[in-house]
């Protein structure tokens with residue numbers, strides 16, 4: 001496992017509660033960009049007191065501290081992942097799988113859109129994945 005969550009929390013000055021730790025570890029393992037619902041469904045067995053609101057609040061806290069990234073998908077549902085490597089996403093419109101793909105630099109120059117400050121650039125590619133192409 002990568003960097004110790006408890007250490008990270010110490011650095012950030014947040015308390016490493018069991019719930020936070022489990023959600024973080026869950027995101028570290030899952031590579032499928034889960035939604036709040038999916039995280040809740042998968043963890044409720046282990047954390048019987050968990051609620052969707054708690055999951056949502058923990059994710060908001062993680063977002064605030066740049067521990068996770070939120071991905072906006074085409075169907076307006078937010079998905080989450082650990083913010084550890086910059087990459088882009090490819091969403092297959094047939095099987096709805098979200099793939100991590102290398103980030104190709106398309107860097108915007110602020111001069112191209114005067115008056116706007118860019119804080120984050122997300123590239124979402126949509127199309128058909130190799131396994132659906134084969135069908």
Ligand SMILES: [Zn+2]
Nearest residue numbers: 092095129132
């Ligand atoms: Zn597909």
Ligand SMILES: [Zn+2]
Nearest residue numbers: 033081089100
């Ligand atoms: Zn990703």
